[in-house]
Amino acid sequence: MSEKRNTWQKQVIYSVIKELKTHPTVQSLIDELEKRGYKIGKSTVYRVLSDAVDEGIVMNVYLEHFDGNTENHYHIRCKVCDRIFDSELPYQDSITQMGVEADSDFVILSHNLEFIGICPSCKESLKSL
Incomplete structure (x- = not known):
């Protein structure tokens, strides 16, 4: 399996989602990124989040809501x-x-x-x- 690159987009997405306590959807995460001055395409955000779920870095909580807190919680x-x-x-x-x-x-x-x-x-x- 090839090792995934640690791009600036990935670093920014991880940083922002770990900060948020709102369990954002992909679209609300994109809106937050844009509000902070980052222009990252929707497909990139989806791909980074999908990889992050696979790697246990974030959780897919409900449909398309994600959580940067991977500790067991309700x-x-x-x-x-x-x-x-x-x-x-x-x-x-x-x-x-x-x-x-x-x-x-x-x-x-x-x-x-x-x-x-x-x-x-x-x-x-x-x-x-």
């Missing part, structure tokens, strides 16, 4: 605005063990948990309706 997805937030609930290794015991035909490696709710901003907006 997420909350707002049903109104579709943004994703990190949950404050500590990761529960015991849930993985429960899966190991319940589905013993499988090799269970880890688990993901996503809460569905309404974020504080959308909750406020709904109050004003």
Whole structure:
């Protein structure tokens, strides 16, 4: 397998996604990059993110939302605005063990948990309706 180059585009994308706490989509990441003065093509961003997911550098959280935090943690997805937030609930290794015991035909490696709710901003907006 050929070694992938460490281009300036890759370095910038990694740096920005690690900074963000917003679990950006590809388009919102491109918008953020442009806001910071970087012009990186959509196909380059997709390719870098795909490689980063394969290498465990970022996580593909939900559809096209990415997370620079690869530590085991949970997420909350707002049903109104579709943004994703990190949950404050500590990761529960015991849930993985429960899966190991319940589905013993499988090799269970880890688990993901996503809460569905309404974020504080959308909750406020709904109050004003």
